[in-house]
Amino acid sequence: MKINDPNVVAEVEAAFARYERALIGNDVATLTELFRKNSLTIRYEIAENPYGSDAIGAFRAARSSAGLARELSRTAIITYSDDFAMASTLFHRASARSQIGRRIQSWARLPEGWRVVAAHVSLLDKA
Numbered sequence: 001m002k003i004n005d006p007n008v009v010a011e012v013e014a015a016f017a018r019y020e021r022a023l024i025g026n027d028v029a030t031l032t033e034l035f036r037k038n039s040l041t042i043r044y045e046i047a048e049n050p051y052g053s054d055a056i057g058a059f060r061a062a063r064s065s066a067g068l069a070r071e072l073s074r075t076a077i078i079t080y081s082d083d084f085a086m087a088s089t090l091f092h093r094a095s096a097r098s099q100i101g102r103r104i105q106s107w108a109r110l111p112e113g114w115r116v117v118a119a120h121v122s123l124l125d126k127a
Contacts, residue, residue: 004079012077012085012107015114019105020072026065032057036108036115044120067095083109099123 002008015034022030032053035041039052043059050056075089084107091101106118 001081002079005082008079008082008085009077011109012079012087012114015107016075016077016087016105019116024068024070026063026068028057028060031060034114034116035119036110036117038117041116042118043116044122046121046123067093069093070101085114098126100126 018030019034021027022034035043035053035056037053039054041051041053041056043050043056045059048059050059070091070093073090073092075087077085077087079085086104086106088102088104091103093099093101101121101123103121104119105116107114108117
């Protein structure tokens with residue numbers, strides 16, 4: 001198994017960056033596109049647990065666009081073969097100085113391109 005092939009890492013980094021831009025800009029169409037359209041897709045959120053791309057899309061459409069700006073740190077992308085990757089990052093919002101956000105995503109290369117097939121977002125109180 002090839003781990004961290006530089007070409008595959010670059011592809012996933014580009015998809016990850018596109019997702020982050022869409023998230024900050026509340027570009028619901030791009031966010032929806034980048035999640036696999038399937039009932040098996042999961043996204044655990046801080047206050048919700050949407051199962052399936054339809055539920056994830058409904059969450060996105062209802063989410064407020066206020067306060068989405070943030071900074072990332074400790075981003076790590078690890079690829080396993082040419083078709084699967086994990087992306088994890090910490091995020092920091094000025095409005096939540098006492099908390100650190102965490103995001104981990106499983107990405108799969110599908111015929112339509114790289115798509116998130118599972119994700120988990122959580123907050124951790126700073127020690």
